Amino acid sequence: MQLNELETPALILDRARMENNIKRLRERLRPFNVVFRPHVKTCKSADVARCIAEPGTPVTVSTLKEAEYFLQHGWTDILYAVGIAANKFAHIARLMERGARMTVVLDNRETGLALAAFCKERNLNLPVLLEIDTDGHRSGIRPQSDDLLDVASAFDRSRSGSGAWLAGVMTHAGDSYNCEDTDSIVALAEQERSGAVTAAQRLRQAGFDAPVVSVGSTPTAHFARTLDGVTEVRAGVFVFFDLVMTGLDVCKQTDIALSVLCTVIGHQKEKGWVITDAGWMAMSRDRGTAKQRVDQGYGLICDQNGVVMDDMIMQQANQEHGIIIHRHDSKKTPMLPVGTLLRILPNHACSTAAQHGSYKVVAGSQEIEAEWPRFSGW
Structure with a gap:
């Protein structure tokens, strides 16, 4: 797959x-x-x-x-x-x-x-x-x-x-x-x-x-x-x-091994919003970078290959909708076509992973080599 x-x-x-x-x-x-x-x-x-x-x-x-x-x-x-x-x-x-x-x-x-x-x-x-x-x-x-x-x-x-x-x-x-x-x-x-x-x-x-x-x-x-x-x-x-560790200079963004794959499902062009199907239920409500030098919103946006898109963040999160925007100027937000796949780097890996039942495992490519189950709760 x-x-x-x-x-x-x-x-x-x-x-x-x-x-x-x-x-x-x-x-x-x-x-x-x-x-x-x-x-x-x-x-x-x-x-x-x-x-x-x-x-x-x-x-x-x-x-x-x-x-x-x-x-x-x-x-x-x-x-x-x-x-x-x-x-x-x-x-x-x-x-x-x-x-x-x-x-x-x-x-x-x-x-x-x-x-x-x-x-x-x-x-x-x-x-x-x-x-x-x-x-x-x-x-x-x-x-x-x-x-x-x-x-x-x-x-x-x-x-x-x-x-x-x-x-x-x-x-x-x-x-x-x-x-x-x-x-x-x-x-x-x-x-x-x-x-x-x-x-x-x-x-x-x-x-x-x-x-x-x-x-x-x-x-x-x-x-x-x-x-x-x-x-x-x-x-x-x-x-x-995760992004908190990146903000502390413990790691680089290219070291972050976890991301959430989502799909562009619509736009609000007058607001400069790109809407995806990954809200806080997919990312968690963790805003750990808000206190750091760079606030990454609810997550930093990458393309399907995991390459960071400059200054694109998930600025707002509803339960099942994520709002993506250019961090400095909404007029610069690219209106990515509906159906575009994106990957979002998490603020806090523990809390984002806790929203999901399994890991889809890749090794630097588009091919999924395994699915590893995970659990949550007490």
């Missing part, structure tokens, strides 16, 4: 670009001698995940549905990297009973005490990481906060026997997405590293083993100058990249 035979909108994955992106990060991390624990929330696909890491190697997930799916496909070393809630304890236990080596994350004493009691009752040996806030981005404990040892005290200092035990710390430098230049990303990567290492050292001084120091975001993974004291790195969107 060729691209022009597809029903649109459709999610297109350029395998060659994806493989280059994966190779780039793996080669960059190799000198640091750290475990790479990719975040599979971005792809939600075993076919894509096999290109990143073989089954059996460590992965990170953001939902327990992801944990179920990737366990079924052979990945057993799974970090659930969202703060655990008591209503998920039983699900974690079921995953472990089926052979998953789960690790969970929390940042408060209440959950720690409840989890410790649950694991002791169920005779579960469950590693726990304390979430550390190294940049004020969202949840977590500040590295120097008194809360760190207070939360840690919910767990026994010895890891012998069954029960939940304190395996270390994890952090996510999400504020890297707000950096204005690569120097800022470099600085934030060091802030991420040093904060996590400091927290782990405090736990060890208090008598906890805390062997794991887990850090990661796609920007900081690409720009960290040192990872001294870090044991593992996580990243997710690197596999596809």
